[in-house]
Amino acid sequence: MNSPHIASAYDEELKYLTRRISEMGGTAEQMVADSVRALVSTDAALAQKVISEDVILDEAERQINEKAIVTIARRQPVAADLREIMGAIRIAAELERVGDLGKNTAKRVFAVQSAGIPRALARGLEHLAELALMQLKEVLDVYATRSAEKAKAIRERDDEIDAIYTSLFRELLTYMMEDPRNITPCTHLLFCAKNIERIGDHATNIAETIYYMTTGSQPEGDRPKDDNTTSLVAGVADSTA
Amino acid sequence: MNIMSETAAEKVLEKKMNEISYKMIGEAVSVYYGDKRALYDVGLKVRENTVTALIGPSGCGKSTFLRTLNRMNDTIEGCRVTGRIVLDGDDIYDPSIDVVELRARVGMVFQKPNPFPKSIYENVSYGPRIHGLARTKADMDAVVETSLQRAGLWNEVKDRLHESGTGLSGGQQQRLCIARAVAVSPEVILMDEPCSALDPIATAKIEELIHELRANFTIVIVTHSMQQAARVSQRTAMFHLGNLVEENDTDKMFTNPDDQRTQDYIMGRFG
Numbered sequence: 001m002n003s004p005h006i007a008s009a010y011d012e013e014l015k016y017l018t019r020r021i022s023e024m025g026g027t028a029e030q031m032v033a034d035s036v037r038a039l040v041s042t043d044a045a046l047a048q049k050v051i052s053e054d055v056i057l058d059e060a061e062r063q064i065n066e067k068a069i070v071t072i073a074r075r076q077p078v079a080a081d082l083r084e085i086m087g088a089i090r091i092a093a094e095l096e097r098v099g100d101l102g103k104n105t106a107k108r109v110f111a112v113q114s115a116g117i118p119r120a121l122a123r124g125l126e127h128l129a130e131l132a133l134m135q136l137k138e139v140l141d142v143y144a145t146r147s148a149e150k151a152k153a154i155r156e157r158d159d160e161i162d163a164i165y166t167s168l169f170r171e172l173l174t175y176m177m178e179d180p181r182n183i184t185p186c187t188h189l190l191f192c193a194k195n196i197e198r199i200g201d202h203a204t205n206i207a208e209t210i211y212y213m214t215t216g217s218q219p220e221g222d223r224p225k226d227d228n229t230t231s232l233v234a235g236v237a238d239s240t241a
Numbered sequence: 242m243n244i245m246s247e248t249a250a251e252k253v254l255e256k257k258m259n260e261i262s263y264k265m266i267g268e269a270v271s272v273y274y275g276d277k278r279a280l281y282d283v284g285l286k287v288r289e290n291t292v293t294a295l296i297g298p299s300g301c302g303k304s305t306f307l308r309t310l311n312r313m314n315d316t317i318e319g320c321r322v323t324g325r326i327v328l329d330g331d332d333i334y335d336p337s338i339d340v341v342e343l344r345a346r347v348g349m350v351f352q353k354p355n356p357f358p359k360s361i362y363e364n365v366s367y368g369p370r371i372h373g374l375a376r377t378k379a380d381m382d383a384v385v386e387t388s389l390q391r392a393g394l395w396n397e398v399k400d401r402l403h404e405s406g407t408g409l410s411g412g413q414q415q416r417l418c419i420a421r422a423v424a425v426s427p428e429v430i431l432m433d434e435p436c437s438a439l440d441p442i443a444t445a446k447i448e449e450l451i452h453e454l455r456a457n458f459t460i461v462i463v464t465h466s467m468q469q470a471a472r473v474s475q476r477t478a479m480f481h482l483g484n485l486v487e488e489n490d491t492d493k494m495f496t497n498p499d500d501q502r503t504q505d506y507i508m509g510r511f512g
């Protein structure tokens with residue numbers, strides 16, 4: 001990659017940002033994994049732990065931004081250095097949002113606790129989470145290696161998650177139509193599914209940022225579309241259930 | 242429909258603005274100091290009403306190239322220039338070219354402010370006088386005022402035009418030198434590290450001036466400050482060991498340069 005700076009302290013500042021982003025990534029992954037585990041096993045203690053961890057990411061993002069601003073002011077970075085710093089700011093924001101989504105899922109554990117979750121739905125949510133987490137893990141690996149090609153590949157794979165989310169959405173609608181008492185817990189689960197699906201979008205955003213940091217240009221072509229549920233209605237869900 | 246025609250008009254306008262006109266063109270310019278070669282086949286097109294910054298490590302040939310643009314190298318013993326440099330289509334090394342007239346068309350501002358040890362008025366009026374640009378005293382007064390206005394110095398010196406130019410501050414002296422260059426109505430102004438002896442405020446004033454002068458002049462500036470190049474220029478040319486390695490839009494140069502040597506240099510990395 002790039003040769004080191006003449007000012008070695010500058011390299012240290014950039015390395016600090018990279019290290020903190022990787023740490024944030026690890027925390028965000030753990031929070032998401034725990035939140036889904038807490039949900040499917042209705043584990044209130046674990047949910048509480050996830051909720052309390054959110055401040056770690058908030059604080060990390062704040063520190064990354066502060067370091068980035070100080071580095072910009074002192075070093076007036078250009079070219080790849082500037083993209084590196086802007087990238088760190090953006091990625092920190094994405095990871096902080098991922099943490100929020102994990103926390104939101106964890107909060108809903110208390111609402112669905114008494115009703116419990118049907119086994120089939122739990123499996124669907126777990127599967128969705130597996131994919132989203134895999135994407136998040138891969139994008140964090142790409143952050144470490146800075147491979148523009150791999151960043152692009154991740155971005156192109158988001159539709160897998162969208163497909164599963166859409167099928168979960170249909171399933172949840174079916175449950176709600178079967179018994180109105182399912183509506184409250186299923187609505188919470190729907191938000192949880194949406195949270196997990198959104199994590200895939202954040203991973204995609206991070207992949208795009210890494211691509212930009214590495215190449216200096218935005219990845220070309222449309223990114224995969226959001227979920228397809230905007231046009232789904234109950235009747236459709238019924239016919240496919 | 243209205244929107245359609247508006248965008249069409251915009252496109253035409255944009256196309257017009259995109260038509261680049263080159264004020265000076267250097268082709269395969271090489272410079273030797275005795276046996277030592279300082280520039281290797283440099284090809285650089287200088288855009289009209291544009292600030293072009295020349296950057297690169299010390300000794301890479303920035304000043305040498307700048308001096309070829311108004312034949313300042315002619316004054317250096319043992320210096321030889323090959324290749325071609327044209328100003329509005331005319332080869333400036335052609336024997337028929339009057340070098341004094343050339344230097345009036347392509348003026349120069351140096352690193353160290355070098356006003357004559359004469360009055361402010363005389364510093365500015367000297368060029369127009371020898372080029373016969375002002376016939377009457379009133380004409381000359383007007384040239385002096387306009388030039389000092391353009392150099393952003395008028396308000397500071399209008400009440401002491403007959404005091405010595407060397408009594409001004411460093412930044413004012415440099416603006417006086419710019420007024421002196423502007424007074425003969427040049428088309429191109431060359432500046433060789435014009436701010437390296439100035440403090441940040443005086444530097445900011447010169448940079449603001451460069452920004453304003455661009456409307457009427459074509460400017461080529463050598464600077465060792467990357468930030469200055471980024472602030473004042475629209476085009477940037479990067480020299481390295483006597484070669485022009487990259488010339489690009491300044492915006493591109495400082496966000497995503499094409500050449501590795503440019504990257505290393507502007508980011509302050511070991512090349």
Ligand SMILES: Nc1ncnc2c1ncn2[C@@H]1O[C@H](COP(=O)(O)OP(=O)(O)O)[C@@H](O)[C@H]1O
Pocket residue numbers: 274277279297298299300301302303304305306317
């Ligand atoms: N008057 C001169 N006589 C001999 N060598 C010179 C002279 N001026 C410059 N050089 C040499 O030419 C090369 C380019 O110098 P210069 O154009 O001053 O570089 P820069 O302006 O980029 O620092 C250097 O190696 C320098 O030593």
Ligand SMILES: [Mg+2]
Pocket residue numbers: 303304305433463
């Ligand atoms: Mg020089």
